[in-house]
Amino acid sequence: MDDFVALYEGAGENDPDRQLPPLMPLGMVLTDTGGGKYQLALGPTMLGDYEGAYVTTEVWQGFDEVWVQPLYVLISGRSPDGTPIRFPADDPRARPIFTVGPDSAFYSPYWQTFYVQVPAGSAPDAYRSARAILDDKALVAAPGPARLASLVRRKGVIEGIFNDRDRYPSLPAPENVGPVKLGGVGYLDGEEIEYIDLGEGGFQWDRALVVEETPLFLPMWRDAEGTLRSLEVPTIGGTGPLFSETLPRISLNRPHYGSLWRAYVVEMPPAARVFAPPQHPKVVEALQEAGVPVAEVGPTIKALAGQDLVDRRANVGRVALDGAKCFETVATLDTCTWLDSQSAIEKHLGGAAIHKTDIAITCPLISFANTAVPNP
Amino acid sequence: MRGRQRLRALGLFVAAAAWPAAGSAHTEPNIVQVDAAAPLEENENDSEGYTPPAQGPGSPAPLQLSGYVDVGFARAQGDGTSFAPGDTRLPVDYGADTFAPAVNSRGDVASTDTGGRFVNGFLPRSVNIGGRPSFLLNTVNFDFKYTAGGAPVMVFTRVQLLPRFTGTGDETRPLLEQAFGRIIPFDSQELALSIGKFDSVFGIEYLDNQANIRTGVTPSLMARYTTGQSIGAKIFYRVQLAPLWSALSLNVAATNHGNFVESAQPPDASLTGVPVLSARLGYELNLAAVQIKLGGSLLTGARNDQNRDDADQRVLGLDLRVALYGFFLNGEYVRVDEEAGGPKTTGIGAFPLTSSFHARGFYGQLAYALALDLGPLRRVTLYGRYEQRNAEFPGFTPIKVDRLTAGVRLDLWDLLIVKGELLRNGERAGAPKVDNDVLTTSLVYTW
Numbered sequence: 001m002d003d004f005v006a007l008y009e010g011a012g013e014n015d016p017d018r019q020l021p022p023l024m025p026l027g028m029v030l031t032d033t034g035g036g037k038y039q040l041a042l043g044p045t046m047l048g049d050y051e052g053a054y055v056t057t058e059v060w061q062g063f064d065e066v067w068v069q070p071l072y073v074l075i076s077g078r079s080p081d082g083t084p085i086r087f088p089a090d091d092p093r094a095r096p097i098f099t100v101g102p103d104s105a106f107y108s109p110y111w112q113t114f115y116v117q118v119p120a121g122s123a124p125d126a127y128r129s130a131r132a133i134l135d136d137k138a139l140v141a142a143p144g145p146a147r148l149a150s151l152v153r154r155k156g157v158i159e160g161i162f163n164d165r166d167r168y169p170s171l172p173a174p175e176n177v178g179p180v181k182l183g184g185v186g187y188l189d190g191e192e193i194e195y196i197d198l199g200e201g202g203f204q205w206d207r208a209l210v211v212e213e214t215p216l217f218l219p220m221w222r223d224a225e226g227t228l229r230s231l232e233v234p235t236i237g238g239t240g241p242l243f244s245e246t247l248p249r250i251s252l253n254r255p256h257y258g259s260l261w262r263a264y265v266v267e268m269p270p271a272a273r274v275f276a277p278p279q280h281p282k283v284v285e286a287l288q289e290a291g292v293p294v295a296e297v298g299p300t301i302k303a304l305a306g307q308d309l310v311d312r313r314a315n316v317g318r319v320a321l322d323g324a325k326c327f328e329t330v331a332t333l334d335t336c337t338w339l340d341s342q343s344a345i346e347k348h349l350g351g352a353a354i355h356k357t358d359i360a361i362t363c364p365l366i367s368f369a370n371t372a373v374p375n376p
Numbered sequence: 377m378r379g380r381q382r383l384r385a386l387g388l389f390v391a392a393a394a395w396p397a398a399g400s401a402h403t404e405p406n407i408v409q410v411d412a413a414a415p416l417e418e419n420e421n422d423s424e425g426y427t428p429p430a431q432g433p434g435s436p437a438p439l440q441l442s443g444y445v446d447v448g449f450a451r452a453q454g455d456g457t458s459f460a461p462g463d464t465r466l467p468v469d470y471g472a473d474t475f476a477p478a479v480n481s482r483g484d485v486a487s488t489d490t491g492g493r494f495v496n497g498f499l500p501r502s503v504n505i506g507g508r509p510s511f512l513l514n515t516v517n518f519d520f521k522y523t524a525g526g527a528p529v530m531v532f533t534r535v536q537l538l539p540r541f542t543g544t545g546d547e548t549r550p551l552l553e554q555a556f557g558r559i560i561p562f563d564s565q566e567l568a569l570s571i572g573k574f575d576s577v578f579g580i581e582y583l584d585n586q587a588n589i590r591t592g593v594t595p596s597l598m599a600r601y602t603t604g605q606s607i608g609a610k611i612f613y614r615v616q617l618a619p620l621w622s623a624l625s626l627n628v629a630a631t632n633h634g635n636f637v638e639s640a641q642p643p644d645a646s647l648t649g650v651p652v653l654s655a656r657l658g659y660e661l662n663l664a665a666v667q668i669k670l671g672g673s674l675l676t677g678a679r680n681d682q683n684r685d686d687a688d689q690r691v692l693g694l695d696l697r698v699a700l701y702g703f704f705l706n707g708e709y710v711r712v713d714e715e716a717g718g719p720k721t722t723g724i725g726a727f728p729l730t731s732s733f734h735a736r737g738f739y740g741q742l743a744y745a746l747a748l749d750l751g752p753l754r755r756v757t758l759y760g761r762y763e764q765r766n767a768e769f770p771g772f773t774p775i776k777v778d779r780l781t782a783g784v785r786l787d788l789w790d791l792l793i794v795k796g797e798l799l800r801n802g803e804r805a806g807a808p809k810v811d812n813d814v815l816t817t818s819l820v821y822t823w
Contacts, residue, residue, distance in 0.1 A: 062729075063728070063729075064728065065728065067466045067494060068466075069464075069465060069466060070464045070465060099465045099773075100465055100466075100771060100772060101770075101771040101772070102771060103770040103771030104470075104731070104769060104770060104771020104772050105716065105729055105731045105769075105771070106466060106467060106470070106496070106731075106771070106772070107771050112464070129773070130463070130465060130471075130773065130808075131773060131805075131806060131807070131808055134460050134462060134463055134808035134809075135808055135809050141462060189773050207492070208492070208494060209464070209466060209493075209494065
């Protein structure tokens with residue numbers, strides 16, 4: 001996160017190693033609201049029949065793997081049912097103890113919680129680092145849930161979420177966006193550090209502590225010169241390895257996947273078109289600025305208004321395999337072959353159109369099926 | 377007169393030794409300790425002495441074979457590693473000093489078993505004995521030296537056999553540690569040019585690499601940065617400042633990777649295409665009662681555990697040796713800085729990436745050698761060493777470790793050395809405290 005802020009401040013202008021990859025423009029990650037403050041940009045993604053939205057906290061380039069790191073949470077004991085008894089929120093011992101800092105190449109926002117029951121009467125500052133906990137052989141660290149938390153060295157610069165529904169009409173209404181807890185304070189090597197709490201769960205890892213990736217498809221198109229260019233539309237979220245037909249893991253309206261995505265470029269066929277009716281001028285404008293051919297829509301679509309238009313927000317930005325035909329009427333709109341899911345891409349475009357990149361992204365879903373993802 | 381000058385030059389070559397040393401098969405110009413206490417003129421007599429013919433009957437054999445066998449017995453505390461049980465920070469080798477539980481002169485450790493935890497190649501070689509005491513055949517060393525008759529050329533090859541238990545079976549690793557040709561073009565100048573695979577030129581600890589030369593058993597915590605062999609070319613030059621009983625020397629090398637040990641950076645090829653430069657400037661004072669040697673060393677170039685030619689490494693060092701009435705004091709300070717680079721390749725394997733890295737450390741060793749004439753016992757040496765190493769991978773907890781080493785060495789006849797050593801490893805900051813002390817011995821036959 002600190003690197004994104006630094007980019008806005010002009011750091012690394014002549015250092016390609018510090019720049020985001022072209023597939024990930026800075027505006028898709030962070031929005032500058034002025035005065036040294038920034039907002040996390042809410043990103044839309046298509047998940048087949050559902051829409052989703054995420055915020056991006058880390059971009060990994062050149063990393064084949066991302067590992068889970070340990071996070072220690074001090075507890076005073078356990079209730080009869082085994083539930084950890086945490087310290088009150090205003091007690092410094094309630095703060096999580098992180099173990100690897102954001103300056104490390106092996107830093108990861110993916111943490112495995114370990115509950116550590118501290119002796120009664122222990123000093124409030126006795127355990128504020130991994131070393132202090134590991135050195136006390138009497139302590140037992142019991143594994144707990146996964147937690148997604150992004151460390152931020154620069155305190156107080158992230159102040160909310162930027163939800164641009166004019167540009168991306170498929171984005172959920174604010175009340176349907178899950179909470180992102182900003183300004184949390186934890187410890188790293190005994191010193192305070194701020195973090196963005198993105199909640200428990202949401203990812204899995206293997207025996208080698210490597211976080212499982214889910215494919216995220218970035219629609220691209222080839223212009224007249226043959227250059228592959230971004231289609232400037234929502235991404236398409238997958239559910240598992242390519243062609244594995246993995247079903248999404250969802251429980252209690254919380255997807256237990258989709259926080260570490262591996263970017264795949266998907267080359268859309270020449271006939272594919274983005275649904276961008278004129279009622280959404282920012283969408284049309286963005287496509288035109290990018291040189292993307294804008295499909296003409298039929299009169300009945302142009303006439304959509306009110307609730308009828310609202311009902312079609314989810315379609316805006318989707319790519320139809322046969323857009324030139326199915327955008328003729330409202331009725332034919334329902335017959336479009338949408339390229340809005342991993343299975344649709346695999347089925348209609350095949351492996352030849354899908355290209356794995358060296359980019360992985362931490363962008364956990366905070367809205368799923370137009371419902372806020374809880375953040376306990 | 378010409379012959380006398382040549383003899384003097386050779387005598388000075390051998391004066392700057394790794395001391396105390398019982399004699400060696402070391403191949404560098406600075407080889408075997410002679411009695412440097414006396415001024416040079418007192419070492420000479422009025423006679424020309426006998427100079428064997430370069431060729432023909434009575435001349436030394438052009439090919440000389442020598443070597444040693446190093447057998448040891450070692451026991452390490454705990455599981456033989458520096459990894460703390462329950463430490464799941466990854467990579468696990470970033471949070472500990474994996475080189476600390478050394479068991480032999482090569483710096484091999486008792487174990488590097490992580491229990492399945494991910495590592496990023498910051499590992500020494502291991503004898504895989506864990507925490508179990510074990511006999512070890514540390515090294516079987518063969519030196520082949522060929523001296524061309526009538527030409528100032530010497531070819532040297534050092535081959536070593538390293539029998540090891542791998543964890544899943546037995547394997548003997550053959551190692552071509554050195555192979556180089558050396559030219560001394562001028563009789564009147566201490567100038568030597570070497571091309572091939574040879575010892576480091578950095579600091580002084582590389583002089584102790586071989587078990588039959590090293591005073592004690594194990595190398596220092598900083599040796600991993602300064603004592604490795606590499607392939608390239610080097611020039612050694614020394615000028616005598618006779619009125620000052622002094623000499624200045626310069627050793628400069630351009631090699632594939634510099635001085636890191638091969639488990640850290642592979643020496644046998646340049647991964648970046650950019651040679652690494654290393655050099656040592658030394659001063660020595662040779663008085664009757666005391667000998668003092670001071671040196672400053674530098675290494676600079678692209679780090680050779682990855683392929684980016686803009687990922688630099690720099691190592692700086694200062695060294696000191698003092699010999700005084702049987703007491704020998706050796707010390708070095710080393711400073712290491714490495715930039716992040718591409719995917720990592722060491723002499724052990726391939727790993728995901730190279731992080732930037734910084735280390736600062738020093739050691740000081742004091743030894744007292746008592747010459748004896750008690751049957752086979754020729755000398756007893758008591759020694760102690762204290763050292764510290766501060767290391768940091770940015771973003772990871774910086775660690776500070778130290779070590780106190782004490783031991784005894786017995787020289788029997790002129791070909792057998794027995795050593796016993798205790799290493800007390802300490803984690804002073806950053807790294808979790810672990811039981812990783814080592815008790816080790818070494819018996820070295822030299823032939």
